[in-house]
Amino acid sequence: MPVELLRHITYSNQREAFKKLLPSADLTKFIDSYVIFESINLENCVALSDGVPTLVFLSNPDINVTFTNKESSINIVGAWCCGQNLKQVKITCDRQIDQLLIIRFQADALQQLDAKTNNNLRGAKAFPLDSLFGKPAKNLLDLMYTTSDIRAKIGFFEQFIRRHLTMKHGQNGILREAMKYIGMHHGNISIQEVSKRVGTNYKWLERNFLQCIGISPKEYARTQRILRTCNYFEEGEDKLLSIALKSGFYDENHLLKDFKNFFGESPSSYWKRNRKES
Known part of the structure:
Protein backbone atom coordinates (compact mmCIF):
# COMPACT_ATOMS: atom_id res chain seq x y z
CA MET A 1 0.00 0.00 0.00
CA PRO A 2 1.17 3.64 -0.21
CA VAL A 3 4.01 4.10 2.26
CA GLU A 4 2.38 7.16 3.82
CA LEU A 5 -0.77 5.21 4.67
CA LEU A 6 1.24 2.34 6.11
CA ARG A 7 3.30 4.83 8.15
CA HIS A 8 0.10 6.34 9.55
CA ILE A 9 -1.28 2.92 10.47
CA THR A 10 1.96 1.92 12.18
CA TYR A 11 3.08 5.13 13.90
CA SER A 12 0.54 7.95 13.73
CA ASN A 13 -0.57 9.45 17.03
CA GLN A 14 -3.00 11.66 15.13
CA ARG A 15 -5.93 9.28 14.84
CA GLU A 16 -7.96 11.90 12.99
CA ALA A 17 -5.95 10.90 9.91
CA PHE A 18 -7.90 7.65 9.77
CA LYS A 19 -10.46 5.52 11.57
CA LYS A 20 -9.68 2.06 12.86
CA LEU A 21 -12.42 -0.48 13.52
CA LEU A 22 -12.10 -3.97 14.96
CA PRO A 23 -13.73 -7.05 13.41
CA SER A 24 -16.58 -9.00 14.94
CA ALA A 25 -15.46 -11.19 17.82
CA ASP A 26 -15.76 -14.44 15.87
CA LEU A 27 -13.44 -13.15 13.12
CA THR A 28 -10.54 -11.83 15.20
CA LYS A 29 -8.61 -15.03 14.41
CA PHE A 30 -8.64 -13.99 10.73
CA ILE A 31 -8.89 -10.19 10.63
CA ASP A 32 -6.71 -7.74 12.55
CA SER A 33 -8.52 -4.50 11.78
CA TYR A 34 -10.32 -2.26 9.29
CA VAL A 35 -8.69 1.09 8.53
CA ILE A 36 -10.59 3.88 6.78
CA PHE A 37 -8.95 6.89 5.16
CA GLU A 38 -10.98 9.77 3.75
CA SER A 39 -10.19 11.89 0.67
CA ILE A 40 -6.95 10.32 -0.47
CA ASN A 41 -4.77 11.32 -3.42
CA LEU A 42 -2.80 8.32 -4.71
CA GLU A 43 -1.06 10.21 -7.49
CA ASN A 44 2.57 9.05 -7.86
CA CYS A 45 2.82 7.39 -4.42
CA VAL A 46 5.48 4.86 -3.53
CA ALA A 47 4.20 1.47 -2.37
CA LEU A 48 5.55 -0.44 0.60
CA SER A 49 4.39 -3.70 2.17
CA ASP A 50 5.08 -5.06 5.63
CA GLY A 51 4.03 -8.51 4.42
CA VAL A 52 0.74 -8.52 6.34
CA PRO A 53 -2.05 -9.74 4.00
CA THR A 54 -3.98 -6.60 3.09
CA LEU A 55 -6.99 -5.81 0.91
CA VAL A 56 -7.83 -2.32 -0.33
CA PHE A 57 -11.29 -1.25 -1.48
CA LEU A 58 -11.71 2.04 -3.35
CA SER A 59 -14.80 4.22 -3.05
CA ASN A 60 -15.91 3.49 -6.62
CA PRO A 61 -15.64 0.26 -8.66
CA ASP A 62 -14.61 2.21 -11.76
CA ILE A 63 -11.55 3.90 -10.27
CA ASN A 64 -8.40 2.71 -12.01
CA VAL A 65 -5.12 2.28 -10.14
CA THR A 66 -1.79 1.53 -11.83
CA PHE A 67 1.18 -0.14 -10.14
CA THR A 68 4.49 0.38 -11.92
CA ASN A 69 8.11 -0.58 -11.49
CA LYS A 70 11.04 -0.62 -13.93
CA GLU A 71 10.00 -3.91 -15.49
CA SER A 72 6.23 -3.65 -15.93
CA SER A 73 2.92 -2.17 -14.81
CA ILE A 74 -0.48 -3.57 -13.85
CA ASN A 75 -3.89 -1.86 -13.85
CA ILE A 76 -6.56 -2.77 -11.31
CA VAL A 77 -10.03 -1.30 -10.81
CA GLY A 78 -12.12 -1.16 -7.66
CA ALA A 79 -10.12 -3.24 -5.22
CA TRP A 80 -6.87 -5.12 -4.89
CA CYS A 81 -4.73 -7.39 -2.72
CA CYS A 82 -1.36 -5.90 -1.84
CA GLY A 83 1.79 -7.62 -3.04
CA GLN A 84 4.00 -8.92 -0.26
CA ASN A 85 7.50 -7.85 -1.30
CA LEU A 86 7.29 -4.45 -2.96
CA LYS A 87 10.42 -2.74 -4.24
CA GLN A 88 10.50 0.51 -6.24
CA VAL A 89 6.79 0.32 -7.04
CA LYS A 90 4.82 3.50 -7.73
CA ILE A 91 1.05 3.91 -7.57
CA THR A 92 -0.94 6.28 -9.74
CA CYS A 93 -4.70 6.81 -9.74
CA ASP A 94 -6.91 8.53 -12.27
CA ARG A 95 -8.87 10.60 -9.71
CA GLN A 96 -9.20 11.72 -6.09
CA ILE A 97 -10.50 8.96 -3.81
CA ASP A 98 -13.30 9.87 -1.40
CA GLN A 99 -12.85 6.86 0.84
CA LEU A 100 -10.36 4.03 1.18
CA LEU A 101 -11.19 0.88 3.14
CA ILE A 102 -8.14 -1.16 4.10
CA ILE A 103 -8.60 -4.65 5.54
CA ARG A 104 -5.62 -5.93 7.50
CA PHE A 105 -5.67 -9.69 8.03
CA GLN A 106 -3.86 -11.59 10.71
CA ALA A 107 -0.42 -12.58 9.46
CA ASP A 108 -1.32 -16.27 9.06
CA ALA A 109 -4.88 -15.70 7.76
CA LEU A 110 -4.28 -16.90 4.21
CA GLN A 111 -2.95 -20.16 5.59
CA GLN A 112 -6.00 -20.52 7.84
CA LEU A 113 -8.63 -19.67 5.26
CA ASP A 114 -9.71 -21.73 2.29
CA ALA A 115 -8.43 -19.05 -0.05
CA LYS A 116 -6.76 -19.77 -3.36
CA THR A 117 -3.02 -19.97 -3.00
CA ASN A 118 -0.96 -17.96 -5.44
CA ASN A 119 2.70 -18.72 -6.04
CA ASN A 120 3.22 -15.21 -7.37
CA LEU A 121 2.23 -13.39 -4.19
CA ARG A 122 5.84 -12.78 -3.29
CA GLY A 123 6.73 -11.05 -6.55
CA ALA A 124 3.39 -9.43 -7.43
CA LYS A 125 2.96 -5.67 -7.17
CA ALA A 126 -0.77 -6.13 -6.59
CA PHE A 127 -3.49 -8.46 -7.85
CA PRO A 128 -7.29 -8.49 -8.15
CA LEU A 129 -9.39 -10.20 -5.49
CA ASP A 130 -10.34 -13.15 -7.69
CA SER A 131 -6.67 -14.18 -7.76
CA LEU A 132 -7.05 -14.88 -4.06
CA PHE A 133 -10.69 -15.88 -3.59
CA GLY A 134 -11.72 -17.12 -7.03
CA LYS A 135 -15.15 -16.49 -8.58
CA PRO A 136 -16.94 -15.59 -5.30
CA ALA A 137 -14.86 -12.38 -5.26
CA LYS A 138 -17.11 -10.87 -7.95
CA ASN A 139 -20.21 -11.31 -5.76
CA LEU A 140 -18.35 -9.70 -2.88
CA LEU A 141 -17.37 -6.69 -4.98
CA ASP A 142 -20.91 -6.28 -6.30
CA LEU A 143 -22.23 -6.16 -2.74
CA MET A 144 -19.51 -3.83 -1.46
CA TYR A 145 -20.36 -1.23 -4.09
CA THR A 146 -24.11 -1.19 -3.49
CA THR A 147 -23.55 1.19 -0.58
CA SER A 148 -21.26 3.99 0.57
CA ASP A 149 -21.84 3.18 4.25
CA ILE A 150 -18.56 1.86 5.61
CA ARG A 151 -20.10 -0.33 8.31
CA ALA A 152 -22.43 -1.91 5.77
CA LYS A 153 -19.42 -2.69 3.57
CA ILE A 154 -17.64 -4.28 6.50
CA GLY A 155 -20.78 -6.30 7.21
CA PHE A 156 -20.83 -7.61 3.63
CA PHE A 157 -17.17 -8.53 3.87
CA GLU A 158 -17.64 -10.39 7.14
CA GLN A 159 -20.59 -12.29 5.68
CA PHE A 160 -18.36 -13.27 2.78
CA ILE A 161 -15.65 -14.55 5.11
CA ARG A 162 -18.11 -16.64 7.09
CA ARG A 163 -20.00 -17.99 4.08
CA HIS A 164 -17.34 -18.78 1.52
CA LEU A 165 -14.20 -19.51 3.50
CA THR A 166 -13.40 -22.32 5.90
CA MET A 167 -10.46 -23.02 8.15
CA LYS A 168 -7.65 -25.07 6.67
CA HIS A 169 -5.07 -24.82 9.44
CA GLY A 170 -4.92 -23.71 13.05
CA GLN A 171 -3.55 -20.35 14.14
CA ASN A 172 0.20 -19.89 13.91
Whole structure:
Protein backbone atom coordinates (compact mmCIF):
# COMPACT_ATOMS: atom_id res chain seq x y z
CA MET A 1 0.00 0.00 0.00
CA PRO A 2 1.17 3.64 -0.21
CA VAL A 3 4.01 4.10 2.26
CA GLU A 4 2.38 7.16 3.82
CA LEU A 5 -0.77 5.21 4.67
CA LEU A 6 1.24 2.34 6.11
CA ARG A 7 3.30 4.83 8.15
CA HIS A 8 0.10 6.34 9.55
CA ILE A 9 -1.28 2.92 10.47
CA THR A 10 1.96 1.92 12.18
CA TYR A 11 3.08 5.13 13.90
CA SER A 12 0.54 7.95 13.73
CA ASN A 13 -0.57 9.45 17.03
CA GLN A 14 -3.00 11.66 15.13
CA ARG A 15 -5.93 9.28 14.84
CA GLU A 16 -7.96 11.90 12.99
CA ALA A 17 -5.95 10.90 9.91
CA PHE A 18 -7.90 7.65 9.77
CA LYS A 19 -10.46 5.52 11.57
CA LYS A 20 -9.68 2.06 12.86
CA LEU A 21 -12.42 -0.48 13.52
CA LEU A 22 -12.10 -3.97 14.96
CA PRO A 23 -13.73 -7.05 13.41
CA SER A 24 -16.58 -9.00 14.94
CA ALA A 25 -15.46 -11.19 17.82
CA ASP A 26 -15.76 -14.44 15.87
CA LEU A 27 -13.44 -13.15 13.12
CA THR A 28 -10.54 -11.83 15.20
CA LYS A 29 -8.61 -15.03 14.41
CA PHE A 30 -8.64 -13.99 10.73
CA ILE A 31 -8.89 -10.19 10.63
CA ASP A 32 -6.71 -7.74 12.55
CA SER A 33 -8.52 -4.50 11.78
CA TYR A 34 -10.32 -2.26 9.29
CA VAL A 35 -8.69 1.09 8.53
CA ILE A 36 -10.59 3.88 6.78
CA PHE A 37 -8.95 6.89 5.16
CA GLU A 38 -10.98 9.77 3.75
CA SER A 39 -10.19 11.89 0.67
CA ILE A 40 -6.95 10.32 -0.47
CA ASN A 41 -4.77 11.32 -3.42
CA LEU A 42 -2.80 8.32 -4.71
CA GLU A 43 -1.06 10.21 -7.49
CA ASN A 44 2.57 9.05 -7.86
CA CYS A 45 2.82 7.39 -4.42
CA VAL A 46 5.48 4.86 -3.53
CA ALA A 47 4.20 1.47 -2.37
CA LEU A 48 5.55 -0.44 0.60
CA SER A 49 4.39 -3.70 2.17
CA ASP A 50 5.08 -5.06 5.63
CA GLY A 51 4.03 -8.51 4.42
CA VAL A 52 0.74 -8.52 6.34
CA PRO A 53 -2.05 -9.74 4.00
CA THR A 54 -3.98 -6.60 3.09
CA LEU A 55 -6.99 -5.81 0.91
CA VAL A 56 -7.83 -2.32 -0.33
CA PHE A 57 -11.29 -1.25 -1.48
CA LEU A 58 -11.71 2.04 -3.35
CA SER A 59 -14.80 4.22 -3.05
CA ASN A 60 -15.91 3.49 -6.62
CA PRO A 61 -15.64 0.26 -8.66
CA ASP A 62 -14.61 2.21 -11.76
CA ILE A 63 -11.55 3.90 -10.27
CA ASN A 64 -8.40 2.71 -12.01
CA VAL A 65 -5.12 2.28 -10.14
CA THR A 66 -1.79 1.53 -11.83
CA PHE A 67 1.18 -0.14 -10.14
CA THR A 68 4.49 0.38 -11.92
CA ASN A 69 8.11 -0.58 -11.49
CA LYS A 70 11.04 -0.62 -13.93
CA GLU A 71 10.00 -3.91 -15.49
CA SER A 72 6.23 -3.65 -15.93
CA SER A 73 2.92 -2.17 -14.81
CA ILE A 74 -0.48 -3.57 -13.85
CA ASN A 75 -3.89 -1.86 -13.85
CA ILE A 76 -6.56 -2.77 -11.31
CA VAL A 77 -10.03 -1.30 -10.81
CA GLY A 78 -12.12 -1.16 -7.66
CA ALA A 79 -10.12 -3.24 -5.22
CA TRP A 80 -6.87 -5.12 -4.89
CA CYS A 81 -4.73 -7.39 -2.72
CA CYS A 82 -1.36 -5.90 -1.84
CA GLY A 83 1.79 -7.62 -3.04
CA GLN A 84 4.00 -8.92 -0.26
CA ASN A 85 7.50 -7.85 -1.30
CA LEU A 86 7.29 -4.45 -2.96
CA LYS A 87 10.42 -2.74 -4.24
CA GLN A 88 10.50 0.51 -6.24
CA VAL A 89 6.79 0.32 -7.04
CA LYS A 90 4.82 3.50 -7.73
CA ILE A 91 1.05 3.91 -7.57
CA THR A 92 -0.94 6.28 -9.74
CA CYS A 93 -4.70 6.81 -9.74
CA ASP A 94 -6.91 8.53 -12.27
CA ARG A 95 -8.87 10.60 -9.71
CA GLN A 96 -9.20 11.72 -6.09
CA ILE A 97 -10.50 8.96 -3.81
CA ASP A 98 -13.30 9.87 -1.40
CA GLN A 99 -12.85 6.86 0.84
CA LEU A 100 -10.36 4.03 1.18
CA LEU A 101 -11.19 0.88 3.14
CA ILE A 102 -8.14 -1.16 4.10
CA ILE A 103 -8.60 -4.65 5.54
CA ARG A 104 -5.62 -5.93 7.50
CA PHE A 105 -5.67 -9.69 8.03
CA GLN A 106 -3.86 -11.59 10.71
CA ALA A 107 -0.42 -12.58 9.46
CA ASP A 108 -1.32 -16.27 9.06
CA ALA A 109 -4.88 -15.70 7.76
CA LEU A 110 -4.28 -16.90 4.21
CA GLN A 111 -2.95 -20.16 5.59
CA GLN A 112 -6.00 -20.52 7.84
CA LEU A 113 -8.63 -19.67 5.26
CA ASP A 114 -9.71 -21.73 2.29
CA ALA A 115 -8.43 -19.05 -0.05
CA LYS A 116 -6.76 -19.77 -3.36
CA THR A 117 -3.02 -19.97 -3.00
CA ASN A 118 -0.96 -17.96 -5.44
CA ASN A 119 2.70 -18.72 -6.04
CA ASN A 120 3.22 -15.21 -7.37
CA LEU A 121 2.23 -13.39 -4.19
CA ARG A 122 5.84 -12.78 -3.29
CA GLY A 123 6.73 -11.05 -6.55
CA ALA A 124 3.39 -9.43 -7.43
CA LYS A 125 2.96 -5.67 -7.17
CA ALA A 126 -0.77 -6.13 -6.59
CA PHE A 127 -3.49 -8.46 -7.85
CA PRO A 128 -7.29 -8.49 -8.15
CA LEU A 129 -9.39 -10.20 -5.49
CA ASP A 130 -10.34 -13.15 -7.69
CA SER A 131 -6.67 -14.18 -7.76
CA LEU A 132 -7.05 -14.88 -4.06
CA PHE A 133 -10.69 -15.88 -3.59
CA GLY A 134 -11.72 -17.12 -7.03
CA LYS A 135 -15.15 -16.49 -8.58
CA PRO A 136 -16.94 -15.59 -5.30
CA ALA A 137 -14.86 -12.38 -5.26
CA LYS A 138 -17.11 -10.87 -7.95
CA ASN A 139 -20.21 -11.31 -5.76
CA LEU A 140 -18.35 -9.70 -2.88
CA LEU A 141 -17.37 -6.69 -4.98
CA ASP A 142 -20.91 -6.28 -6.30
CA LEU A 143 -22.23 -6.16 -2.74
CA MET A 144 -19.51 -3.83 -1.46
CA TYR A 145 -20.36 -1.23 -4.09
CA THR A 146 -24.11 -1.19 -3.49
CA THR A 147 -23.55 1.19 -0.58
CA SER A 148 -21.26 3.99 0.57
CA ASP A 149 -21.84 3.18 4.25
CA ILE A 150 -18.56 1.86 5.61
CA ARG A 151 -20.10 -0.33 8.31
CA ALA A 152 -22.43 -1.91 5.77
CA LYS A 153 -19.42 -2.69 3.57
CA ILE A 154 -17.64 -4.28 6.50
CA GLY A 155 -20.78 -6.30 7.21
CA PHE A 156 -20.83 -7.61 3.63
CA PHE A 157 -17.17 -8.53 3.87
CA GLU A 158 -17.64 -10.39 7.14
CA GLN A 159 -20.59 -12.29 5.68
CA PHE A 160 -18.36 -13.27 2.78
CA ILE A 161 -15.65 -14.55 5.11
CA ARG A 162 -18.11 -16.64 7.09
CA ARG A 163 -20.00 -17.99 4.08
CA HIS A 164 -17.34 -18.78 1.52
CA LEU A 165 -14.20 -19.51 3.50
CA THR A 166 -13.40 -22.32 5.90
CA MET A 167 -10.46 -23.02 8.15
CA LYS A 168 -7.65 -25.07 6.67
CA HIS A 169 -5.07 -24.82 9.44
CA GLY A 170 -4.92 -23.71 13.05
CA GLN A 171 -3.55 -20.35 14.14
CA ASN A 172 0.20 -19.89 13.91
CA GLY A 173 0.80 -18.36 17.32
CA ILE A 174 4.58 -18.57 17.09
CA LEU A 175 4.65 -16.59 13.83
CA ARG A 176 2.36 -13.92 15.28
CA GLU A 177 4.51 -13.62 18.39
CA ALA A 178 7.69 -13.35 16.29
CA MET A 179 6.20 -10.58 14.12
CA LYS A 180 4.96 -8.73 17.19
CA TYR A 181 8.38 -8.97 18.81
CA ILE A 182 10.16 -7.68 15.69
CA GLY A 183 7.60 -4.86 15.45
CA MET A 184 8.11 -3.89 19.09
CA HIS A 185 11.81 -3.42 18.30
CA HIS A 186 11.08 -1.70 14.95
CA GLY A 187 13.22 -4.32 13.21
CA ASN A 188 16.27 -3.49 15.32
CA ILE A 189 16.84 -7.03 16.58
CA SER A 190 18.59 -10.15 15.31
CA ILE A 191 16.45 -12.98 14.01
CA GLN A 192 18.45 -15.39 16.16
CA GLU A 193 17.28 -13.48 19.22
CA VAL A 194 13.70 -13.57 17.93
CA SER A 195 13.95 -17.33 17.43
CA LYS A 196 15.08 -17.81 21.02
CA ARG A 197 12.35 -15.51 22.26
CA VAL A 198 9.54 -17.51 20.59
CA GLY A 199 11.13 -20.91 21.23
CA THR A 200 11.92 -22.12 17.75
CA ASN A 201 14.86 -22.30 15.33
CA TYR A 202 15.76 -19.98 12.48
CA LYS A 203 14.84 -22.45 9.72
CA TRP A 204 11.34 -22.94 11.10
CA LEU A 205 10.87 -19.20 11.43
CA GLU A 206 12.08 -18.49 7.91
CA ARG A 207 9.91 -21.23 6.40
CA ASN A 208 6.77 -20.00 8.16
CA PHE A 209 7.41 -16.34 7.33
CA LEU A 210 7.78 -17.22 3.66
CA GLN A 211 4.71 -19.46 3.63
CA CYS A 212 2.42 -17.02 5.45
CA ILE A 213 3.50 -13.50 4.50
CA GLY A 214 5.79 -14.06 1.53
CA ILE A 215 8.94 -12.51 2.95
CA SER A 216 11.69 -13.80 5.21
CA PRO A 217 12.05 -12.64 8.84
CA LYS A 218 15.14 -10.64 7.83
CA GLU A 219 13.17 -8.89 5.09
CA TYR A 220 10.33 -8.21 7.51
CA ALA A 221 12.76 -6.66 10.00
CA ARG A 222 14.36 -4.59 7.23
CA THR A 223 10.95 -3.27 6.18
CA GLN A 224 10.21 -2.27 9.77
CA ARG A 225 13.48 -0.30 9.89
CA ILE A 226 12.70 1.44 6.59
CA LEU A 227 9.21 2.31 7.80
CA ARG A 228 10.65 3.82 10.97
CA THR A 229 13.11 5.79 8.84
CA CYS A 230 10.20 7.24 6.86
CA ASN A 231 8.53 8.27 10.08
CA TYR A 232 11.62 10.14 11.30
CA PHE A 233 11.86 12.00 8.00
CA GLU A 234 8.18 12.93 8.12
CA GLU A 235 8.64 14.27 11.66
CA GLY A 236 11.30 16.67 10.35
CA GLU A 237 14.48 14.85 11.33
CA ASP A 238 17.16 15.56 8.73
CA LYS A 239 20.43 14.19 10.12
CA LEU A 240 20.97 10.97 8.20
CA LEU A 241 23.41 9.34 10.63
CA SER A 242 21.10 10.02 13.57
CA ILE A 243 18.12 8.58 11.69
CA ALA A 244 20.15 5.54 10.63
CA LEU A 245 21.25 4.72 14.17
CA LYS A 246 17.83 5.32 15.71
CA SER A 247 16.22 3.15 13.03
CA GLY A 248 18.56 0.23 13.70
CA PHE A 249 21.04 0.59 10.82
CA TYR A 250 24.76 0.11 11.40
CA ASP A 251 25.54 3.43 9.72
CA GLU A 252 24.14 5.86 7.14
CA ASN A 253 25.59 3.89 4.21
CA HIS A 254 23.53 0.85 5.17
CA LEU A 255 20.45 3.07 5.41
CA LEU A 256 21.14 4.60 2.00
CA LYS A 257 21.58 1.19 0.40
CA ASP A 258 18.33 -0.22 1.79
CA PHE A 259 16.35 2.96 1.15
CA LYS A 260 17.41 3.05 -2.50
CA ASN A 261 16.57 -0.64 -2.78
CA PHE A 262 13.00 0.02 -1.61
CA PHE A 263 12.35 3.42 -3.21
CA GLY A 264 14.83 3.75 -6.07
CA GLU A 265 16.28 7.03 -4.82
CA SER A 266 18.06 8.56 -1.83
CA PRO A 267 16.11 9.61 1.28
CA SER A 268 16.86 13.32 0.72
CA SER A 269 15.71 13.17 -2.90
CA TYR A 270 12.56 11.27 -2.00
CA TRP A 271 11.45 13.58 0.81
CA LYS A 272 12.31 16.81 -1.03
CA ARG A 273 10.19 15.65 -3.96
CA ASN A 274 7.29 14.57 -1.74
CA ARG A 275 7.23 17.82 0.23
CA LYS A 276 7.34 19.81 -3.00
CA GLU A 277 4.47 17.79 -4.49
CA SER A 278 2.39 18.11 -1.34
